[in-house]
Amino acid sequence: MTRPSTTTLIAALSVLIVGAGLTAQSHDRFTVISPNGISFGEFKGYDAWQVISASLPGDGIKVVVGNPLMIKTYAGGFPANGQAVPEGAVMAKLIWSVKDNPSLPGGAKVTDTLKRVQFMVKDAKRFPDTDGWGYADFAYDTPSGTFTGVGNGAAFAKAACHQCHIRAKARDYVFSAFALR
Numbered sequence: 001m002t003r004p005s006t007t008t009l010i011a012a013l014s015v016l017i018v019g020a021g022l023t024a025q026s027h028d029r030f031t032v033i034s035p036n037g038i039s040f041g042e043f044k045g046y047d048a049w050q051v052i053s054a055s056l057p058g059d060g061i062k063v064v065v066g067n068p069l070m071i072k073t074y075a076g077g078f079p080a081n082g083q084a085v086p087e088g089a090v091m092a093k094l095i096w097s098v099k100d101n102p103s104l105p106g107g108a109k110v111t112d113t114l115k116r117v118q119f120m121v122k123d124a125k126r127f128p129d130t131d132g133w134g135y136a137d138f139a140y141d142t143p144s145g146t147f148t149g150v151g152n153g154a155a156f157a158k159a160a161c162h163q164c165h166i167r168a169k170a171r172d173y174v175f176s177a178f179a180l181r
């Protein structure tokens, strides 16, 4: 039997180590929990959801995406049809800072670092205090590559999120319209 060379062993080990690192990173994100008990893991797959709209708060860029049920809800005429968003629909708002395009200085600004991923999930039984919507806010820390659940106490969402979304009560507390493409 020929023995594997040291180089072969080192190469094999590096593959194992890099693989373990990637697994640990994605695993960590989905075990993070918001103070109101909503787990990031409930939204697995959000990074592939369809775009609903985008907004420019001035110091960054926000993109709103929705799960397939939410996209179907818009296709069915929401919010003009005046109907409530169905149970299980979810939207995420992805928030980045912006920077000058390194390849075209003076051109349009482009996304820089990821700042936050926020969610709204419709579940009337679980979130009666906020008119059926569950809110979660996860802050991203670039140096450590980790997310943290943001919010002061288990009932944070009523004051920190829903109090403002109440302004969109006539459209089931959803601000965003589906942008034509």
Ligand code: HEC
Pocket: 055, 062, 064, 091, 092, 093, 118, 119, 120, 135, 136, 137, 157, 160, 161, 162, 164, 165, 173, 174, 175, 176, 177
């Ligand atoms: C001061 C008002 C205000 C507060 C507070 C607020 N939002 Fe929003 N939110 C908005 C507006 C306006 C939009 C529409 C998109 C935009 O302007 O970026 C929005 C959009 C969203 C969306 C996309 C769905 C929609 O309604 O368009 C999600 C998800 C969301 N917010 C989550 C949250 C969470 C989670 C919190 C609390 C941590 C929160 N929001 C607090 C005003 C607010």
